[in-house]
Amino acid sequence: KNEVEQSPQNLTAQEGEFITINCSYSVGISALHWLQQHPGGGIVSLFMLSSGKKKHGRLIATINIQEKHSSLHITASHPRDSAVYICAAAMNRDDKIIFGKGTRLHILP
Amino acid sequence: EPEVTQTPSHQVTQMGQEVILRCVPISNHLYFYWYRQILGQKVEFLVSFYNNEISEKSEIFDDQFSVERPDGSNFTLKIRSTKLEDSAMYFCASSVGLAGGNQETQYFGPGTRLLVL
Numbered sequence: 049k050n051e052v053e054q055s056p057q058n059l060t061a062q063e064g065e066f067i068t069i070n071c072s073y074s075v076g077i078s079a080l081h082w083l084q085q086h087p088g089g090g091i092v093s094l095f096m097l098s099s100g101k102k103k104h105g106r107l108i109a110t111i112n113i114q115e116k117h118s119s120l121h122i123t124a125s126h127p128r129d130s131a132v133y134i135c136a137a138a139m140n141r142d143d144k145i146i147f148g149k150g151t152r153l154h155i156l157p
Numbered sequence: 158e159p160e161v162t163q164t165p166s167h168q169v170t171q172m173g174q175e176v177i178l179r180c181v182p183i184s185n186h187l188y189f190y191w192y193r194q195i196l197g198q199k200v201e202f203l204v205s206f207y208n209n210e211i212s213e214k215s216e217i218f219d220d221q222f223s224v225e226r227p228d229g230s231n232f233t234l235k236i237r238s239t240k241l242e243d244s245a246m247y248f249c250a251s252s253v254g255l256a257g258g259n260q261e262t263q264y265f266g267p268g269t270r271l272l273v274l
Contacts, residue, residue: 083265091248091268093263134199136200145202147199150199
């Protein structure tokens, strides 16, 4: 069983749409990361959160510790947002990070 | 803005050869990590390193792998005898975090794409 699950696996939307990507995890975590992986492979850290909500520009990340669930939202999506978005959970029990399989987002102009 | 750098960007090697992947973490960071991503698959944790020793490692990080911080700036991953299945993108990351680097944002390098023939 995967300890970190993301949905959807793939998402295609029109420019301007509000995007939501979900992440569920099954173990206790100390923090949850949202990462963006560009088509060339490079990874950029978007958020690290352990409670509540964080906002950066058009990106918003929320986490509900009791429900073991986090969401990444993109407002007013743009074709340059097209990338793979990865949820990664830092485990309470050790120093490891478990990655989700990623959500491939494609924003059409 | 400070960034994590990795060299080389690409490496092709023969099966059985040793490879060393190099990373220069951000200078005031204390935690260092290696991850790999096999083509088409998810990113996998390999190892974390703090205070000149391994703090955690995954099942993937067997005796063929080792890490070292040979000087004040470099952080290396060595694969002693490469196998075909070691072909992947290897990412280095670093974070400030003191007790529990996972509490801090990790900054990723651009990756080294390793191809084992």
